[in-house]
Amino acid sequence: MFRQLQARFGGPLAMAIVTLLGIWLIVMVTLPQLQMIEYSLKPNLLPAQIGGPDDRFTLANYATLFDNDIHRTIFFKTIWSSVLVTLLTLAVSYPLAWYLAKVATPRQAALCILLLIVPFWINEILRTYSWFIILAFRGPLNEVLMMLGLIERPIRFLSGNGGVMVGMVYAYILFMVFPVYNAIESLDDNQVRAARDLGAGTVRTHRRIVIPHAKPGIATGCIMTFMLAAGSYAVPALLGSPGSRWFTQIIYNWFFEGGNWNQGAAYAFLLLVLCIGFMSLVMKVFKVGLGDIGR
Amino acid sequence: MDGSVRLDEVVMRFGDFTAIEKTSLAIGSGEFFSFLGPSGCGKTTLLNIVSGFLTPSEGQVFIGDEPMAGVPVNRRPTAMIFQNLALFPLMTVYENIEFGLEVRGVDKRKRREVSERLLALVALEGSGPKRVTELSGGQKQRVAIARALAVEPRVLLLDEPLSALDLKLRQHMRTELKAIQRKTGITFIYITHDQGEALNMSDRVAVMSAGRIQQVADPMTLYREPATGFVASFVGENNRLQARVTDSEGERVRLDAGALGELAGRAGRETRLTNGQAAALFLRPEHLRPVAADAAGPRLEAEIEAVHFEGAWMMLETRLVASGEKLRVQLGHEVSRGHAGAFAIGQRMTFGFDPADAVVLPDDGSPMVDEETGEVVDGDRTKAGGTHV
Numbered sequence: 001m002f003r004q005l006q007a008r009f010g011g012p013l014a015m016a017i018v019t020l021l022g023i024w025l026i027v028m029v030t031l032p033q034l035q036m037i038e039y040s041l042k043p044n045l046l047p048a049q050i051g052g053p054d055d056r057f058t059l060a061n062y063a064t065l066f067d068n069d070i071h072r073t074i075f076f077k078t079i080w081s082s083v084l085v086t087l088l089t090l091a092v093s094y095p096l097a098w099y100l101a102k103v104a105t106p107r108q109a110a111l112c113i114l115l116l117i118v119p120f121w122i123n124e125i126l127r128t129y130s131w132f133i134i135l136a137f138r139g140p141l142n143e144v145l146m147m148l149g150l151i152e153r154p155i156r157f158l159s160g161n162g163g164v165m166v167g168m169v170y171a172y173i174l175f176m177v178f179p180v181y182n183a184i185e186s187l188d189d190n191q192v193r194a195a196r197d198l199g200a201g202t203v204r205t206h207r208r209i210v211i212p213h214a215k216p217g218i219a220t221g222c223i224m225t226f227m228l229a230a231g232s233y234a235v236p237a238l239l240g241s242p243g244s245r246w247f248t249q250i251i252y253n254w255f256f257e258g259g260n261w262n263q264g265a266a267y268a269f270l271l272l273v274l275c276i277g278f279m280s281l282v283m284k285v286f287k288v289g290l291g292d293i294g295r
Numbered sequence: 296m297d298g299s300v301r302l303d304e305v306v307m308r309f310g311d312f313t314a315i316e317k318t319s320l321a322i323g324s325g326e327f328f329s330f331l332g333p334s335g336c337g338k339t340t341l342l343n344i345v346s347g348f349l350t351p352s353e354g355q356v357f358i359g360d361e362p363m364a365g366v367p368v369n370r371r372p373t374a375m376i377f378q379n380l381a382l383f384p385l386m387t388v389y390e391n392i393e394f395g396l397e398v399r400g401v402d403k404r405k406r407r408e409v410s411e412r413l414l415a416l417v418a419l420e421g422s423g424p425k426r427v428t429e430l431s432g433g434q435k436q437r438v439a440i441a442r443a444l445a446v447e448p449r450v451l452l453l454d455e456p457l458s459a460l461d462l463k464l465r466q467h468m469r470t471e472l473k474a475i476q477r478k479t480g481i482t483f484i485y486i487t488h489d490q491g492e493a494l495n496m497s498d499r500v501a502v503m504s505a506g507r508i509q510q511v512a513d514p515m516t517l518y519r520e521p522a523t524g525f526v527a528s529f530v531g532e533n534n535r536l537q538a539r540v541t542d543s544e545g546e547r548v549r550l551d552a553g554a555l556g557e558l559a560g561r562a563g564r565e566t567r568l569t570n571g572q573a574a575a576l577f578l579r580p581e582h583l584r585p586v587a588a589d590a591a592g593p594r595l596e597a598e599i600e601a602v603h604f605e606g607a608w609m610m611l612e613t614r615l616v617a618s619g620e621k622l623r624v625q626l627g628h629e630v631s632r633g634h635a636g637a638f639a640i641g642q643r644m645t646f647g648f649d650p651a652d653a654v655v656l657p658d659d660g661s662p663m664v665d666e667e668t669g670e671v672v673d674g675d676r677t678k679a680g681g682t683h684v
Contacts, residue, residue, distance in 0.1 A: 190381035197346060198395035198446055199369045208394070212385050 040266035061266035071250055071267075078247035079274060081161060082229040085168045089225045090218065092169060093176035097217075098210070100177070101184040102192070116174060124171065128238045131167045132158070135239070163239035164246075171235055172228050176221035183217025184210060219286040223279050230275055247271060297359030298324040298372075298449035298482035300345060305354035307340050307506075314340045316507045317354070322484065322499075324359070324449075327476050329485040331493040332503035333529070338486045341503075342452050345484065347371045359449060369398075374448035376456045380439040382427045388414070388438050389423040395446035413441035416475065433464045440475065450482045457492060469495050490530050494518065502526045520564045524656050527577040534578040534622050537658065543568040548655045550576060554617040558593045560653035573658040578648055580610065580625035586647035593653075595646045597622050602638050604631075611638060613646075622646070 005014035041057045049055060065071050100109045119127060134141050135157040142154040157163050187210060195205040211218070236246035251271070254264030283289070300322040307315035315337045322328045330338040343349040345356055347368040356363040358372055374395070383391050392410040393401075401409075414420055417437035422430070427438060436456065443451055453472075457465045473496045476483045487493050493500045494514040502509045502517065502525070510522040521527035528535060538550035538558060548568060552558045560576045562568050586594060597613035609631045611624040624646055631638070 188379070188381060190377045190379055191383065193348060193368075194375070194377060194381040194383075195394070196368045197348075197373070197375045198442070199398040200394070201369060201398075204398060209383060 036265040037269060039262045040269050042262055044260045044262045061263050062270065064263060065267060065270060071247075074245050074250060075247050075270070078230060078271075079278070081164070081244075081246075082226050085165060085172070085229040086222050086226045088165060089169045089172055089176045090180075090222060093173055093180055093221065094218075096173075097177050097180035097184055097214075098206075100181050102187075102189070116177065120174060125234055125238070127171070128167055128235050131163070131170065132238055135163050135166065158239060159241045159243065161244045163241070164236050164244050167235040167239040168229050168232060171232070172225045175224040175228060179217040179220040179224070180214055181217075183214035187213045215286050216288045219282055219288045223282055226278060226282070227275050230271065230278075299357075299359055300450055300482060300484065301357040301360075302341075302344075303355045303357065305341075305344060305351045305356065307337070307344060307349065308352045314506050315344070315351075316505075318508055319354075320501065320508065320511065322482060324482055325480045327473065327483045327485065327496055327498045329487060329493040329497040329500045330503055331487055331490055331500050331530070333488055336503040337506040338488075338503050339454060342375075342454055342484065342486050345450070346373050346375050346452050372449040373452055374443035374446050374450075375452040375454065376439050376443050378454045378456065378458060380435055380456070380459075382435060382438055382442070384426075384428055386427065387423065388419070388425050388427060388430070391427055391438055392423075392442045392445050394442065399446070409445055410441070413444055416444070416478070417441045417471075432460050433468065436460065436468060440472075444475075444479065444481070448481060450484060451476075453483060453485045455487050455489075457487075458489070465492075472496060494530070502529060504529070521577070521654060521656070522563065522565065524575050524577075524658065527575075527654060527656060532580050532623060532625075534580065534583075536576040536578065536620065538574055538576050538655075540568045540570055540572045540574050540655070542570060547650065548574075550574060550655065552576070552618075555595065555615065556617070558653075559650035560655040561651050563654050563656045566656055568655065568657065574655050575658045577654045577656065578622075579652065580623040581608075581627070582648050582652040583622070583624045583646040584626070584630060584648070585644050588645045590645070590647055592647055593650060595622065595648075597624075597644060597646060599638060599640055599642050599644065601640065609638070613644070616643065 002014060002018060005017055008014075009017065040061050041059070043054060043058055043060060045052075045054060065075060096112075100112055104112060133139055136142075137154050137156055137158070141157070142151070145151045146154065157166070191209050191213070192205055195209045200208065231248060232246065233248045233252060236244060236249060240246065240249075247267070248271075251264050251267045254260050254267060258264070302318055302320045305315060305318050306313070318341070330341060332338050340349065344351050345358075345363075347363065347366060350364075363371060383394065386394070389407070389410050392413055393406040396406045396409060410423060411420075414423060417440055419434060419437050419441070422434065422438075427435060430438065439456065457468050457472075460468060469492060472483075476496075485493070485497065494517070497514060499511060499513050500517055501511045504525045510517060510526045512520070512522075517526065517530050521530060524535070527533050536552055536555065536558070538552040538555075540548060541551045541557075542549040543562060546561050548560050548562050550558045550560060558576055568574060583595075586592075588594075588596070596616045598616055599611055599613050601612040603610040603612075607628050609626050611626065613622045613624060614620070615622050
């Protein structure tokens with residue numbers, strides 16, 4: 001890699017790039033992670049006790065999660081909800097990606113993409129707040145539904161998981177739409193025409209031709225959405241009810257309210273391990289490699 | 296199994312552009328029928344109308360006397376072979392061929408039987424478990440044919456399927472396609488801009504230009520009795536000389552070709568010529584032969600500009616001395632052998648022809664075809680819509 005860079009940019013610049021990349025990877029990614037791991041393996045001590053007889057490595061912080069019923073439940077609930085968010089986002093994004101890639105005229109597609117992107121010019125917190133307003137008990141959505149006569153009395157969208165789901169699907173839709181769109185776009189139209197010509201209906205054409213072709217894109221979208229959902233803090237904090245706490249909120253509490261960084265680090269590390277595990281599983285199921293995702 | 300296809304006053308418009316002018320046509324069951332024309336003439340549009348990918352703006356399509364209006368692509372008794380074949384790259388050869396049967400709910404054992412039988416038909420035994428990406432161009436071609444035949448279509452639609460192959464393979468596949476058609480007895484509708492393919496394989500050919508069918512005939516008639524100037528210049532090579540009819544009596548026509556003097560020819564079949572009418576005399580290069588400068592019959596004096604020796608025959612590019620028009624002359628081996636070393640660039644020669652070989656057609660202002668590329672170079676309608684296929 002260094003040779004290629006050297007050929008392209010010359011020796012000094014190539015050296016500078018590699019050095020900067022190295023500093024970034026080591027100082028800003030690897031070392032903090034290692035420190036978190038070290039924190040997570042040590043008990044939470046008063047400053048005076050550090051270096052004392054109690055300052056030794058222990059797995060006690062990890063054990064906490066398995067001893068604490070509530071935290072464990074929230075941990076698995078977070079995973080499960082993130083899976084749900086991922087599936088919901090895929091269900092919403094796939095038709096949209098198909099429309100953008102194969103049905104819409106270039107003008108329609110451009111307009112549609114613009115409409116998708118514009119809201120993301122606004123800060124995530126503000127976007128999430130706007131959903132808070134829309135979904136509120138006396139908010140516009142309930143008003144409209146009542147006006148249309150579809151419901152008799154307002155629904156509490158924000159209690160339970162509904163609000164969090166809606167907020168997250170909305171927040172991560174772009175991360176799903178674009179990889180899937182890119183994958184579908186590269187499919188030769190004649191493949192679809194050939195399948196139709198041989199008698200396949202819409203469902204079978206998608207199941208046998210389009211989805212297998214778009215698999216790397218779908219896997220990429222799913223992994224990104226899952227990671228973002230599992231690590232999300234703002235959406236569950238704003239749109240969640242006490243019953244829909246996210247694991248990230250517990251990590252946050254350990255750090256900033258409990259003041260127990262060691263415990264928080266152990267929780268954060270477990271979440272990281274789980275996400276990596278999930279990612280490898282998805283890649284295995286979809287038979288895609290890391291290279292496919294980079295594309 | 297009736298595989299006849301009938302187009303009843305079909306018109307296709309895209310916005311302001313008329314891709315297919317009102318067209319009626321009947322194709323018999325089991326016929327090998329070709330649409331021949333330059334790109335943009337509407338032949339692919341016509342194929343898409345038969346397959347159901349396009350709905351005609353006016354008129355109706357019948358397959359085996361059943362109206363196809365409202366019948367979607369996946370319910371029509373047709374199968375298409377695409378120009379780029381459109382094999383499914385993620386599937387094996389078996390899976391490709393069996394796809395249509397899978398859709399129809401045929402069970403696995405029966406499917407495999409059918410695909411084995413078809414693989415034998417296209418001479419690809421044993422290739423079933425391979426991925427299509429492992430196959431060569433010719434093998435892919437065969438898989439595409441087998442895949443289309445698997446659904447037992449009454450009509451097979453072929454959209455320039457040989458254009459991606461190299462010359463040798465293309466000629467070989469012509470023979471094979473024709474043999475498969477004869478064996479299966481399925482109606483083949485073949486789209487091509489390559490007149491060699493059309494003449495070689497077809498029972499009948501429809502020559503198209505600018506959204507209009509110019510002539511429908513068997514290949515020999517098409518070559519010998521072109522009905523329009525476009526057909527005369529698009530099918531095979533032809534020299535076209537502008538002239539004015541001076542005397543027409545039955546088939547025999549006398550013409551005044553201006554600087555070229557008086558010429559004679561034969562009126563095209565079903566062509567009415569009146570004295571004084573502007574006409575075009577079509578002379579095939581192989582019908583010209585060197586004659587003595589004072590020989591009887593029509594004569595043309597020309598200067599040789601280039602000589603292409605092809606072994607069995609030789610092509611002379613010449614320019615008429617009197618008018619400056621180009622004249623291509625093809626001489627068979629028998630003739631050129633007698634004149635060894637006589638064909639030098641710059642040399643003047645006199646060529647004669649039998650008036651019975653020279654077809655005279657009214658000068659209908661039909662588009663001219665470029666000799667080298669086979670593309671239409673004139674005719675404003677074609678030009679305007681040339682990009683629309």
